[in-house]
Each structure stands twice: as structure tokens, then as C-alpha cells.
Amino acid sequence: MEPLFSQAALNLQKNSLVTASPWNPKHPTQRAKKNSGSGLIAADGTFKISTFEQNDGAVPGKHKVAITPPVLNGDGPAPKPLIPSRYSDLGTSGLIINVEAGKPDIKLEVSKK
Numbered sequence: 001m002e003p004l005f006s007q008a009a010l011n012l013q014k015n016s017l018v019t020a021s022p023w024n025p026k027h028p029t030q031r032a033k034k035n036s037g038s039g040l041i042a043a044d045g046t047f048k049i050s051t052f053e054q055n056d057g058a059v060p061g062k063h064k065v066a067i068t069p070p071v072l073n074g075d076g077p078a079p080k081p082l083i084p085s086r087y088s089d090l091g092t093s094g095l096i097i098n099v100e101a102g103k104p105d106i107k108l109e110v111s112k113k
Contacts, residue, residue, distance in 0.1 A: 016041045020063040065095035
């Protein structure tokens with residue numbers, strides 16, 4: 001199965017976690033966590049979301065998106081985040097995408113402000 005959600009802007013930080021959570025604008029405070037997907041950003045800035053299986057993509061529909069900086073693994077200090085901390089929360093990131101079947105690439109654009 002080709003991932004439905006696979007491309008990120010190249011200025012995002014390697015090993016950051018991208019989370020896509022289905023969102024209904026009619027019920028903005030409700031989240032469908034069971035259908036949320038996530039994936040790590042690769043060195044080239046791309047990522048593939050896994051929802052039910054490895055790299056299977058996100059379910060079609062609107063999603064709020066968060067980008068979480070890399071987690072410390074005990075090998076020294078965490079790298080300085082390249083984007084503001086507001087992007088790490090689904091409620092404050094302002095990132096909303098529409099995943100459509102057959103359109104696998106979605107570009108996330110973030111500001112450093």
C-alpha cells in the first residue's frame with residue numbers, strides 16, 4: 001500500500017516525530033486517537049506516517065498535525081529545535097491537512113517565528 005502522507009518540508013529536523021490526528025471541524029475538541037498516525041522525519045526531510053501498519057499512511061480526511069522535536073537518547077544534549085515549540089502540540093500548531101486517497105504527498109510548511 002502506498003503511503004497517503006509522505007513528504008515534509010526540508011527545513012524540519014531529522015528524527016522529529018510528525019503526528020497526524022483525524023479532526024472534525026464540527027467537533028473541534030474531539031480527537032480520534034485510535035486513528036492517529038505518526039512517523040519520524042528522515043535526514044532528507046521526508047517522512048512516512050504509520051497508522052495501523054508500518055508506513056501505511058494516514059486515514060483519509062482532515063487531520064491536525066504536530067511536529068515534536070527529537071527525544072533525548074542519553075547520548076548528550078538534545079539538538080536545538082529548528083521550529084517554535086507551538087508546533088509540538090496538536091492544539092497550537094495550526095497545521096491542518098486534508099489527506100486524500102491517491103494523493104500521497106503533502107508538504108508541511110512551518111515558520112521559524
